Structures are given as structure tokens and as C-alpha cells.
Amino acid sequence: MTQANNVAIESSQINSSGVLQVAGGGTGLSTVGTSGYFLQSNGSTLQYTAVAGVSPGGSNTYVQYNNSGAFGGSANFVFNGTQVGILNSSPSYSLQVGSATADTRSVFWPNSAYAIGVGNGASGFAGWIGGSGTADNMVFSSSGGSERMRIDSSGNLGIGTSSPNQRVDALGYVQARGTTSSYFGYILYDTTNSRIHGTIQYVPGSTPAMQIGTNVAGTGIGFYTGNSGTQIQIDSSGNLQLYGGSILNNSGRAMLKQTGGTLQVVSAYSTTTVSTTNTYSGAVSTTITATITPSNTSSKILIQASVECYGNNATGANLAIFRNGTNLTAGGQNFLTRSYPLNSQLAINVPVLYIDSPASTSAQTYTIYLWSTASGASATTGQDNTQQWIVLTEIAQ
Amino acid sequence: MDCSYGDCTMILHEAIFKLNPTIVTIVGDIAYDKDNNEVQYDLDAAKAELDRFNAEQETAKQTAEAKLAKLGLTVEDLKALLG
Numbered sequence: 001m002t003q004a005n006n007v008a009i010e011s012s013q014i015n016s017s018g019v020l021q022v023a024g025g026g027t028g029l030s031t032v033g034t035s036g037y038f039l040q041s042n043g044s045t046l047q048y049t050a051v052a053g054v055s056p057g058g059s060n061t062y063v064q065y066n067n068s069g070a071f072g073g074s075a076n077f078v079f080n081g082t083q084v085g086i087l088n089s090s091p092s093y094s095l096q097v098g099s100a101t102a103d104t105r106s107v108f109w110p111n112s113a114y115a116i117g118v119g120n121g122a123s124g125f126a127g128w129i130g131g132s133g134t135a136d137n138m139v140f141s142s143s144g145g146s147e148r149m150r151i152d153s154s155g156n157l158g159i160g161t162s163s164p165n166q167r168v169d170a171l172g173y174v175q176a177r178g179t180t181s182s183y184f185g186y187i188l189y190d191t192t193n194s195r196i197h198g199t200i201q202y203v204p205g206s207t208p209a210m211q212i213g214t215n216v217a218g219t220g221i222g223f224y225t226g227n228s229g230t231q232i233q234i235d236s237s238g239n240l241q242l243y244g245g246s247i248l249n250n251s252g253r254a255m256l257k258q259t260g261g262t263l264q265v266v267s268a269y270s271t272t273t274v275s276t277t278n279t280y281s282g283a284v285s286t287t288i289t290a291t292i293t294p295s296n297t298s299s300k301i302l303i304q305a306s307v308e309c310y311g312n313n314a315t316g317a318n319l320a321i322f323r324n325g326t327n328l329t330a331g332g333q334n335f336l337t338r339s340y341p342l343n344s345q346l347a348i349n350v351p352v353l354y355i356d357s358p359a360s361t362s363a364q365t366y367t368i369y370l371w372s373t374a375s376g377a378s379a380t381t382g383q384d385n386t387q388q389w390i391v392l393t394e395i396a397q
Numbered sequence: 398m399d400c401s402y403g404d405c406t407m408i409l410h411e412a413i414f415k416l417n418p419t420i421v422t423i424v425g426d427i428a429y430d431k432d433n434n435e436v437q438y439d440l441d442a443a444k445a446e447l448d449r450f451n452a453e454q455e456t457a458k459q460t461a462e463a464k465l466a467k468l469g470l471t472v473e474d475l476k477a478l479l480g
Contacts, residue, residue: 275410276422284422
């Protein structure tokens with residue numbers, strides 16, 4: 001056997017299960033020795049030997065790993081009992097990767113469509129974030145895995161669609177949520193000129209308004225239907241045009257092309273006294289004149305004028321309407337010839353009415369001309385410097 | 398100027414025409430000849446002519462009314478007669 005305080009066991013007495021059999025039916029060692037030691041054979045006897053290489057590596061909370069056959073630990077991977085830190089030795093959350101100052105992008109490399117799954121707080125699966133195979137798309141899902149949003153390889157964002165074909169492509173309504181005191185809506189930004197080109201916005205407040213506008217001088221707003229081109233146009237001057245099969249220009253504030261409707265009105269007056277002894281060949285302007293630019297070649301122009309006439313020498317005055325220097329009356333005849341009151345030298349206000357069809361969208365100047373019915377006798381308009389007026393009305397056809 | 402209907406008053410332009418035969422057109426205060434060239438004229442002379450003519454006509458009117466009165470007639474009687 002052995003000397004006092006030592007035990008010697010033949011190796012044949014140790015069975016294959018590793019249980020130390022004590023000869024004589026004993027029940028085991030009464031003393032197992034100092035903590036941190038283990039029994040080890042030195043080739044002839046069993047001896048207590050100090051345990052080597054079992055101390056944990058690194059500092060407290062460091063997760064251990066096989067470091068070349070020994071325990072290793074690092075500040076790059078810690079577990080404090082409730083929180084795990086990767087590249088962060090003091091995690092503040094259940095799982096924290098990296099710090100605020102280091103580039104700690106992680107790579108998820110699953111062979112399935114999704115990379116990060118999120119539970120729903122019960123037993124289910126709320127959604128995931130991941131790729132979409134070889135298409136290089138980023139996909140975001142909810143409701144247990146249904147795709148809700150995608151950024152494709154071109155950078156187009158699809159919401160409710162997996163094939164966005166514009167920078168933002170949403171299936172369904174797009175809502176701009178605002179407050180009761182701040183504008184909200186959409187801005188159309190001109191990157192080339194670094195400016196807001198237009199807005200679609202709601203203006204809250206005591207007089208709320210829905211606004212569609214442009215901020216750029218010289219820019220109008222057009223409304224289109226189908227492929228038929230502009231249907232309604234508000235030009236940069238604020239003129240409103242409605243198109244009904246033909247194009248109207250922008251010379252009027254509100255140009256409603258309705259047959260018989262008034263498209264625009266121009267008026268002028270004169271208080272100048274004009275006299276002449278010329279006959280027709282020398283007809284002179286009474287200075288009662290106005291210019292209108294028709295919005296459509298089919299428009300009619302209604303000319304209304306009131307002329308104070310004064311005739312003399314039993315002959316009197318002749319009046320005619322000239323358009324751009326040409327007498328409108330067929331054959332160059334007078335529109336108004338002398339009348340009885342003119343012969344009596346009483347000045348009267350003569351109404352002049354005429355409907356013209358200029359068939360042009362160029363500026364048209366209408367002028368009342370005057371001449372005497374007898375050479376050498378004078379004819380006069382505006383004798384008392386009273387107001388004589390002319391009104392031009394464009395009528396849609 | 399025609400006074401056949403009774404009210405015979407010259408206007409300033411008529412006086413200008415009378416004193417300046419080359420003038421054929423007057424626009425406001427500016428006069429022109431047949432070639433549309435501006436013509437200078439004596440405005441004061443024209444006003445004097447206007448005053449002289451109108452005074453002469455007023456005198457003639459008063460004279461006529463005095464003659465009517467001697468006959469026991471009035472201007473209204475004449476208008477009624479002439480229609």
C-alpha cells in the first residue's frame with residue numbers, strides 16, 4: 001500500500017468509466033486536497049498537481065473564446081449578464097454593436113431573402129429587413145413577412161409595389177400630414193437652379209386654402225386632360241384661359257370661349273375738339289380711338305362710340321369707323337352723314353355702333369374719322385370739350 | 398356757318414378757319430394745312446374775331462327783337478309761324 005496520508009492505486013484498479021475504486025471497499029477520499037489542484041499520475045504515483053491554464057482570459061464580462069488553445073477574452077465581445085456588446089465593452093442595450101465613433105457596419109449574409117427578423121412581442125414574427133436575391137434590392141416587410149417597401153438597385157423607392165419605376169412610386173394615397181398652423185403639402189424643387197419651382201400645399205388658419213402654385217416669374221400653370229394638350233391655363237400674369245377646341249391667347253383676364261360671350265372690353269375717351277374742312281379724301285382722326293387685340297380669329301368686335309358732332313354751313317359732318325386706317329364701311333362711304341340737327345349747328349352726341357370681324361389676333365386700332373360734306377365748310381367733333389368715348393368688346397364665336 | 402335755323406354762334410375753330418384760309422384741320426389747338434403740315438396762327442386774333450362776330454350777331458338779334466316788338470310780335474310768334 002502506501003505511506004501515511006498518501007494513497008497508491010494500481011492502474012489496473014481504475015475501471016474504464018474513470019471511477020476511482022478504493023481497495024478494501026472504502027467509500028472514497030476523505031480529503032481531496034486544495035482547491036485548484038487535481039490528481040495527476042507522475043508515472044508511478046498519483047499526486048496533487050496545481051491546475052494550469054484554466055483561468056478566464058481578459059477582464060470581467062469578456063466572453064471567452066479559444067485563443068490558440070487557451071481561454072481568451074476581449075473588450076470587443078462582452079456580456080454583462082443582461083446585455084451583449086460587440087465592438088462595445090459597455091453595452092447599453094440588449095445587443096449593441098459598435099460605438100458612436102467607429103465604423104461598425106455589420107454584414108448579414110443569409111442565403112434566404114431576409115437578414116434581420118423582428119418578433120412581434122408574442123410568439124409571432126412582425127417582419128424583416130433583407131435583400132431580394134441577385135436584384136440588389138432592399139426589402140422591408142411587416143405583417144409576418146409581407147413586403148411593404150422596397151428600394152431597388154436604381155434607388156427608386158416603392159411603397160406597396162415591388163417594381164417602382166419612379167424615384168418614389170406608391171400604390172395608394174400619399175399623405176402629407178400637417179398641423180393646424182403650418183403649411184403642408186408638396187414642394188417641386190428645381191435642382192438646376194436651386195429653387196422651389198412650385199408647391200401643392202394647404203394653408204391652414206382662419207382662411208384656409210388649398211393652393212397649387214409656382215414661385216418662378218414668367219411661369220404659368222396648365223391643366224391637361226388626356227393627350228389633348230392644355231385645357232386650362234393660368235399664365236404668369238394671372239390671366240385665365242379656357243380652351244375649347246381652339247387656342248386663345250392671353251390678352252384678357254378671364255377668357256371664356258363661349259359663343260356670344262364677352263372675352264374682353266377695351267375703352268377710351270377723348271375731350272379734344274377736332275375740326276376740318278376736308279372732304280372724304282382728307283378725313284381726319286377725331287382722336288376717339290382704342291386698340292384691342294382679339295384672342296381668336298373668329299371673334300367679333302363690337303364698336304360702340306358716342307361722338308359729339310357739330311356741323312356747319314347747312315352741310316354738316318360725316319363720321320366713319322376706321323380700322324387700322326381703313327374705312328370699315330363698304331366702298332369707303334361714310335358711316336354717318338349729316339342729319340338735321342347738324343344743319344342747325346346744334347352739337348349732338350351721335351351714337352356709333354358697328355360689328356366688325358377682323359379675323360386676326362393682331363392689335364386692331366379703331367378710330368372715328370371726321371370729314372366735311374362740302375369742301376370749305378367745317379365739321380367739328382368735341383366742340384365743348386365734352387367726353388366722347390369708344391368701347392370695343394370682343395365677342396366669342 | 399349757317400344761321401338759317403336761328404341759332405347762329407361761331408365757335409373758335411370757325412374763327413381760325415376764317416382768318417387762316419390755308420388751315421384745313423384743327424386738332425385741339427394745333428392747326429394743319431392740306432398737306433398735314435402744322436400751321437402757326439394768331440390765337441388772340443381768332444378769339445377777337447369770335448367775340449366780334451358773336452357781338453355782331455347779338456346786336457342783330459336784339460335789333461330784330463326790337464322790330465318785332467314794334468309789330469306786337471315775339472320770337473315765339475315767329476317760331477309758331479315758321480314751324
